[in-house]
Amino acid sequence: xxxxxxxxxxxxxxxxxxxxxAQTAAVALLVFALTEALPGDAAVALAGDxxxxxxxxxxxxxxxxxxxxxxxFADWVLGLLHGDLGTSLASGRPVAGYLADGFGxxxxxxxxxxVLLVPVGVGLGVLAARRAGSLADRLVSSATLxxxxxxxxxxxxxxxxxxxxxxxxxxxxxxxxxxxxxxxPAVLVLPVLVLLSRPVCSISRLVRAGxxxxxxxxxxxxxxxxxxxxxxxxxxxxxxxxxxxxxxxLARTVDWLLCGVIVVEALFVxxxxxxxxxxxxxxxxxxxxxxLAVVFGVIAVVLNLGADLVARRLAPRAEVVA
Amino acid sequence: xxxLPPSLKTSRETGDLPGLxxxxxxxxxxxxxxxxxxxxxxxxxxxxxSDSGGRPRRGGRLRAAFAGGGASETLDPHLGNLFxxxxxxxxxxxxxxxxxxxxxxxxxxxxxxxxxxxLDRWRVTLRKAAFHDGRPVTAEDVLYSFRRIADPKKAYRAxxxxxxxxxAASRAVSPDTVEFRLKRPTAExxxxxxxxxxxxxxxxxxxxxxxxxxxxxxFRFVSFAPGRSCVLRRNxxxxxxxxxxxxxxxxxxxxxxxxxxxxxxxxxxxxxxLNPTTARAHxxxxxxxxxxxxxxxxxxxxxKTDRAPFDDQRVREAFFLIADRKxxxxxxxxxxxxxxxxxxxxxxxxxxxxxxxxxxDLDRARHLLKQAGAExxxxxxxxxxxxxxxxxxxGIFRDQAAKAGVTVRVRxxxxxxxxxxxxxxGTLCCYRSxxxxxxxxxxxxxxSDSTTNATKWHHKDFDALYQQAQSTKDKKERAAVYGRMQRxxxxxxxxxxxxxxxxxxxxxxxxxxVAPDAPANTLDWARFDKVWLA
Numbered sequence: 001x002x003x004x005x006x007x008x009x010x011x012x013x014x015x016x017x018x019x020x021x022a023q024t025a026a027v028a029l030l031v032f033a034l035t036e037a038l039p040g041d042a043a044v045a046l047a048g049d050x051x052x053x054x055x056x057x058x059x060x061x062x063x064x065x066x067x068x069x070x071x072x073f074a075d076w077v078l079g080l081l082h083g084d085l086g087t088s089l090a091s092g093r094p095v096a097g098y099l100a101d102g103f104g105x106x107x108x109x110x111x112x113x114x115v116l117l118v119p120v121g122v123g124l125g126v127l128a129a130r131r132a133g134s135l136a137d138r139l140v141s142s143a144t145l146x147x148x149x150x151x152x153x154x155x156x157x158x159x160x161x162x163x164x165x166x167x168x169x170x171x172x173x174x175x176x177x178x179x180x181x182x183x184x185p186a187v188l189v190l191p192v193l194v195l196l197s198r199p200v201c202s203i204s205r206l207v208r209a210g211x212x213x214x215x216x217x218x219x220x221x222x223x224x225x226x227x228x229x230x231x232x233x234x235x236x237x238x239x240x241x242x243x244x245x246x247x248x249x250l251a252r253t254v255d256w257l258l259c260g261v262i263v264v265e266a267l268f269v270x271x272x273x274x275x276x277x278x279x280x281x282x283x284x285x286x287x288x289x290x291x292l293a294v295v296f297g298v299i300a301v302v303l304n305l306g307a308d309l310v311a312r313r314l315a316p317r318a319e320v321v322a
Numbered sequence: 323x324x325x326l327p328p329s330l331k332t333s334r335e336t337g338d339l340p341g342l343x344x345x346x347x348x349x350x351x352x353x354x355x356x357x358x359x360x361x362x363x364x365x366x367x368x369x370x371x372s373d374s375g376g377r378p379r380r381g382g383r384l385r386a387a388f389a390g391g392g393a394s395e396t397l398d399p400h401l402g403n404l405f406x407x408x409x410x411x412x413x414x415x416x417x418x419x420x421x422x423x424x425x426x427x428x429x430x431x432x433x434x435x436x437x438x439x440x441l442d443r444w445r446v447t448l449r450k451a452a453f454h455d456g457r458p459v460t461a462e463d464v465l466y467s468f469r470r471i472a473d474p475k476k477a478y479r480a481x482x483x484x485x486x487x488x489x490a491a492s493r494a495v496s497p498d499t500v501e502f503r504l505k506r507p508t509a510e511x512x513x514x515x516x517x518x519x520x521x522x523x524x525x526x527x528x529x530x531x532x533x534x535x536x537x538x539x540x541f542r543f544v545s546f547a548p549g550r551s552c553v554l555r556r557n558x559x560x561x562x563x564x565x566x567x568x569x570x571x572x573x574x575x576x577x578x579x580x581x582x583x584x585x586x587x588x589x590x591x592x593x594x595x596l597n598p599t600t601a602r603a604h605x606x607x608x609x610x611x612x613x614x615x616x617x618x619x620x621x622x623x624x625x626k627t628d629r630a631p632f633d634d635q636r637v638r639e640a641f642f643l644i645a646d647r648k649x650x651x652x653x654x655x656x657x658x659x660x661x662x663x664x665x666x667x668x669x670x671x672x673x674x675x676x677x678x679x680x681x682x683d684l685d686r687a688r689h690l691l692k693q694a695g696a697e698x699x700x701x702x703x704x705x706x707x708x709x710x711x712x713x714x715x716x717g718i719f720r721d722q723a724a725k726a727g728v729t730v731r732v733r734x735x736x737x738x739x740x741x742x743x744x745x746x747x748g749t750l751c752c753y754r755s756x757x758x759x760x761x762x763x764x765x766x767x768x769x770s771d772s773t774t775n776a777t778k779w780h781h782k783d784f785d786a787l788y789q790q791a792q793s794t795k796d797k798k799e800r801a802a803v804y805g806r807m808q809r810x811x812x813x814x815x816x817x818x819x820x821x822x823x824x825x826x827x828x829x830x831x832x833x834x835x836v837a838p839d840a841p842a843n844t845l846d847w848a849r850f851d852k853v854w855l856a
Contacts, residue, residue, distance in 0.1 A: 039735070039736040039739045040738055040739025040742060044738070044739045044742045045738050046477075047477070047742065048741065050479060050482070050741070050774060051774060052482060052773035052774055055481070055482070055773070056477075058474075058475070058476065059477040062477065088394055090391075091394035091396055092529070093394075101547075160583055165586050165587065171587055172583035172584060172586065172587035172589065173575065175573050175580070175584040176551070176571075176589050176590070266577045267577060267579065267580060268580065269577070269584065271393070271549050271574075275392060275393075275549065275576075279392030279393060279394065280394075282737075283392075284738065285394065288393075288394075
């Protein structure tokens, strides 16, 4: 934390962007090192259950995997600087194509989730905080805690069994709808419900706690003494302060949406980035893993930056660490 | 080699948690033929309807869900490793031969094959068939395809299977006749023609051409989105009779529960590779049909016979006697399979079915271990979630071994590199294999120069027996040699074969014509040209 007021916006932004670029580079390097550290490589994965050493050596040579790791990483970085993400080891197709194909479905899922997450999470939080300890508060708090405790996969299986297979209201998977999910909104209902389940709980609990703190704060009591209406105090003075931590949590939620997305994509057969990542790791397809690391790194940096900007606006007194 | 595909387990393994896709590798090779003699076309394709479905009805689209390779899938039939690849390749392309349910080779694009007296030259006559673009299938296409697979700079899967052929000396005698010159006598040469991945592509096909593949198979290419879907359309001019279906769509669903749900929800009509528990839950309930393909996967423990403690034959025999096979099949395969007798290929051609079934005998096992000076034996058993039932089998065997005074430590390894990891290191590991002819199993895994010899079975006299079999023209005599080899393996081999797993397929109630008895990788498995919708 820094003492004193907030630094000028432009200097702060520049510093944050530089830091973000460094973080992304570090992520790329770390992911590369971790993938290298996994047992086996793309040649072993491609050889599968036919691990004839001569065959593996031939694949290795063909893919250029027999070169030292630093050299391969340097090559990849040079390509990246020219905007070239390289080609997949497993298929020889450009990595950019993998990302483009997988990006649509994942972005759609994440966007719908976030759009619903904010009103639902904030609404529940405010509802609970209006009167701490009331019946509504206890219901919301216990329900959010209960749902938070259920792993996404189990929740997904449960929802599919009930709404798709028992009641027949919704399709059980996205099989056969290709990448065009928007044209079939029914397909999206269950995946989005699963994705929403945990972040809604964490956001609403944060908003509730922040709101209760804010309502007890001296400035809100002061505002009430000035004779402002309860609603006005609640929504214009207390809520913004409560939203600051929630906005930052929302940005973190997005990193963690990725985990949820992997589960949901597997369960509902949605061919997005989560699926691409799982396959690429299993195939030791380093260029694809690296491309995803960069994409996820950039997204995480941008989102956190955005969230901190929002938090600065909402609660300038609460210092936002750069 | 073979392995069967994976499922999801925390990954794409056996289906409880999401995650990684279990790559299914299968392998297959082709069948052994009967007389190394003359085969006339037309012997052999038996569409085995799964029920008396009545007269086939033409029309409709069948959607089939497989665990697949994700965004890195390709339609190059020479690259395929997974069941999904094999099923797609079979729909688009043909091989010269393919395996029957007993793994004997059946003619496909080859109408007949004839060896010379020394079994090192084979003349293969092609049937009249055409590629989807109308060009006839010729001897040049066959030679081009085989040379592409054998390219020394590449690592196509069937390369090892084609190794007996001297491709430089082989030639096209006429447009419909190929003369293959071999490096040595090979009585089971038709197995080579039926090898997993030995598909025939048009002369001059390059990797780029597989974006819009042209084959001679029962279905023509329509569209392909890697990791999502592949749509094919009936080839009315197919030499083996046009398919009944108008269209066939392969969809990829790596998670077993997703395949089942899609089937139950009417989103697909065929779901490949289901868990035994799923099958039990739905069998006879009327919503979907369950087809169990018997003898699809050998399940075993592989002992490395070149190092302690398994370099002592008595220890290997003790381990054969420690296994309670029924308990392993019930526990690790949820009962979906049958017990094994320490030999590969139950029910296949040349299988030594006359050997007595082994049973658990802990007293004799203890006695043998004591004789071998291995009373307080401690050993590590390598396993991995790479295949359904592996981790369970390891745990069950650990408990069985404890009753004979053997301490087994189970070590679980990475599933992505498992087959490569266990090839040379460790002493005891879980092992499985898809269907292939017994001859291929021996040549790939049990000879001194085998490329994937996981039991380190190196015996010059055993190699000589194999060569003798391959040089024997008379089938009865050849069967006798295979019998000798198998008796040797039964007595002191390195594979403790405890079971044969069913491969479970689910279909909607409208689907007819799914062969009920074709092990995975055989001709009639995933044979969608013989399937119709009632």
